[in-house]
Amino acid sequence: MAAPDPPHDRNDPAWDHIDPDHPEPWKGCIRRGLCCMSNPGWFAPGEAEKAAEVMGMEMADFVNAFLVVDHAKTTIGVIEGFVPAKMGPGGDHVETPGTKTGPSYKFTQGRCVFYTGTGCLIYEARPFECTRYACTNMPEDNPSRLELAMLWLQAHDATVEASQDSAD
Numbered sequence: 586m587a588a589p590d591p592p593h594d595r596n597d598p599a600w601d602h603i604d605p606d607h608p609e610p611w612k613g614c615i616r617r618g619l620c621c622m623s624n625p626g627w628f629a630p631g632e633a634e635k636a637a638e639v640m641g642m643e644m645a646d647f648v649n650a651f652l653v654v655d656h657a658k659t660t661i662g663v664i665e666g667f668v669p670a671k672m673g674p675g676g677d678h679v680e681t682p683g684t685k686t687g688p689s690y691k692f693t694q695g696r697c698v699f700y701t702g703t704g705c706l707i708y709e710a711r712p713f714e715c716t717r718y719a720c721t722n723m724p725e726d727n728p729s730r731l732e733l734a735m736l737w738l739q740a741h742d743a744t745v746e747a748s749q750d751s752a753d
């Protein structure tokens with residue numbers, strides 16, 4: 586059976602409990618925490634390392650404690666990237682940190698592991714999508730996964746080139 590479409594259409598009543606009308610939509614993001622309570626944003630390359638520093642942790646420990654590797658289909662193929670883990674209503678992880686997400690992960694809403702209820706534990710190093718996304722924007726004005734995919738692809742190419750240079 587095909588997975589259902591995610592309820593990203595804010596006219597969809599499925600969003601009513603989590604996405605009440607924005608009081609002043611012209612202000613864009615006013616830090617209501619709605620994204621933080623439903624779908625944490627993806628990191629761009631290099632950002633998770635900065636977040637690990639903010640938390641005073643080694644990268645591997647940080648990943649195993651707080652991040653998952655999510656995937657997305659784009660027009661240039663399937664990409665994978667680090668994303669803060671989502672917590673379910675009972676406080677359990679939706680997927681175990683340090684692992685790759687399953688196919689239904691993107692359709693499951695969950696509170697970001699860094700959301701305190703009033704703010705973000707890693708605010709100064711929050712992910713690319715968290716810095717750029719505003720729920721009042723038209724979809725075309727928010728960053729697309731393709732944009733992010735290109736960043737990960739460029740980072741991968743740069744890494745490959747650097748390793749080839751050092752092997753020469």
Ligand code: SF4
Nearest residue numbers: 621625697700705715
């Ligand atoms: S990383 Fe911070 S800004 Fe991004 S979803 Fe989590 S709590 Fe919100």
